Amino acid sequence: MSSSPFDLPYDLDIAWCPGCGNFAIIKILKQALENAGIEPRKLVLVSGIGQAAKMPQYLQCHYFNGLHGRSLPVATAVKACNPELCVIAESGDGCTYGEGGNHFLHTIRRNPDIVNLVHNNMIYGLTKGQGAPTTMKGMKTSIQLKGYALEPFNPLAAALAMGAGFVARVSSGDAAQATTVIEQALAYPGYALVDIFHPCISFNKLNTFRWYREHTDSLEDHDETDLESAMTRAMQTEPYRLGVFYRQAKPTFRERSHAYDTDDSPLCRRDIDPAKLADLLGNYRIPTG
């Protein structure tokens, strides 16, 4: 196996099932990071909880392995406080679109310069196979005994509707395309969503490696700057399209927050100016005479 600067220098006890799609994704991620020239010491992976969310444990990088559903607010703040860092929020479909659904919508509106990698296996893996927001209708699970009945959540269409500037879907089965797209997401200045189709071999018997191969196809004749076309393709199911659906520059959270309007120094290294505060306190003094 070729070595990567993101390999950990010791043996790992990996918590993924043998044959899990996550093994493909970690290889893809390491390659994309290397291609994009990211320095490991400048990389922070922020994750929630789930099988996908264990990714940071297996990479040489800084990480914040937070709560189920809460990767995005943490990632947003990390990037806002230290823009010198490369920040990736990475978690499962349940974590990002279910428990963290509200953050998903509002992080898009905020547009922090982060990459959001969502391992979409259309199931809750770690908790052993309950329906996820992206689970297909009719699929039987341990809870949805008569078949999952809710409309599936369409992350790409939702992201486009919320005004995301970089919206993509890849499949762990197509490493070459996935690597290129993630590389582009890393280069995009703003919130970049990459939904990653991949199988859960233990709990999703419907959406297998083979199913993904047979039901997906790359985007063709598509203009990445055409929102309407992107939306149409995001709504399409058979086949599910793969690639970059939409790419458009937008003001990032850094600009929108105004915290860097007059001062370039990272927020995390800023100190209070005591003289200024003493002046401000003076405004509350009742004047003499």
Place this chain on the structure above:
Amino acid sequence: MKPITFPDEVAVLISGEAGQGLNTMEAFLCHIIRRHGLCVFASKEIMSRIRGGLNTTLLRISKQPTAAFRRTPDLLVSMRSGGLKRLDERLCEKTVILYDPRMESAAPRGNGIPIDMKEIARDAGGKLYVGISICGILCALLGIPEEASRHEVEAFFKDKQPQENLAAFTAGYARGRKPDLLHSLNVALQPGPRVAGRLMMSGSQAVGLGALAGGCNFIASYPMSPSTGVLTFLAQQADAFGLLVEQAEDEIAAINMSLGAWYTGARAMVTTSGGGFALMEEGVSLAGITETPCVIHLAQRPGPGTGLPTRTEQGDLNLALYAGHGDFPRIIYAPGSVKQAFNVTRKAFMMADRYQIPVFVLTDQFLMESSWLEDNLSYDGKIPERYLVESEQDYQRYAVNDSGISPRAVPGSGQGWVRVDSDEHDERGEITEDFNVRVLQVDKRMRKAEGLEENDDDITLIGGSDGDIMLVTWGSNYGLGQELATRLINPSVSCLHFSRVYPVPQKGLDILRKAKTVIAIENNYTGQFGALLCAAGIHVQDRILQYNGLPFAVEDVYRSLQQKINGGAR
């Protein structure tokens, strides 16, 4: 009629409906009366609506500073039709009442003085200016010279219809000089130099200023009364102090953002109230296991549920105390004055950073929204100390050591890896399910609780420690306890106030252990702090509790204490 005199204090209650400019009146009167040389303590009591209803603001105008609520005013100004009936239980025979007969169905009991509210500001511009006319009447009654007060009006309203306001004020002032008012009231308060140079501010401002002094450079929160004032204050200071202020989509996002900020070395705070804080609980627990510092300003209002959104209570001590699953150390401060609010908020940042734990600043509507006077805040102008290290190659975020405080590094500086984990983790910060490592890490985290530094100003003793009766207060009842202990001139009654309620300061417990009778005064139903004292082995003989949504009225507590004292003596 013989004029009613007020040698030491006059408590003025102004009542009106939302939209009548009560806030402006309060701000202006506080300003002008203090400039005149008298102390004012102002607290408001408002309904949860934007227009209409009945709101009041109470101004205690006095020679010596006061810092507690009074239920019964000396003087009531009623600006809203039907207001008298609704305020009846706050009045006594002695209360002088300025009212408009056309707005009331019956004349007030006691000393009513009719004022034609419609007429008074008519020439100045109509009913929008009634409030400032009333201010004119009050200034005349207080003996603030007309010329000087006109200057204050011009300065105060220079960007807000200065001519109309001045005309309305002048008309009111003239009304205040009419014999019916002048001869029935004698507010003989002599102004003095004791007010000039002091600070006037609200609790919200004090917490905000304390956050700045503590080095706060990031605040993410979701609006909720009565905590929003702090967010508003910091938003106003954002440009000058280079901080990032973000309105989060919910409280869950807010606290998670704050943890992300601290992870990079920034200093973050969240401000919220009970219901919003309930949503943050899991985040508090996350701060506990990841050992990420965290400062939470929790401004209480009466619960449960939405409760009384604009009123006050001290009912969330247990919430702050027990929030978050699992065991981990925390500190809860509960300031009782603007000086304490400034100092403990500042200290909260230091303690959170130093011990890598969640630190609470527990306040309430009464503290947040009242206008307080303070000699000074004793700001030393020091840049807050940072408790960060540069990581070495073999850095371990959760290194086990004697103090339990593993040196904290941040990503992007140093040679090591900063791995932070909400799963149980080993010293490197990687997930583990090893039972021994689990025990080592729990013990390490809990060791931090043993070393938490206590400070002298965590408690304040008013009076001696060897008296018969020790009143215990915490949080915003500081001024109440102070006034009670001084008024019950009885040397055997003293008061112990806690501005840190958890861990309960040892020094405070030592004093209480020696006290003969401990009476806990709290604004909640169950006596939450008293229960904490009991758990520490203190015998709390008696409790004075109130949970109607209002702050304690000093005269009510005074009366009930006198009964207890006399009853006890038998």
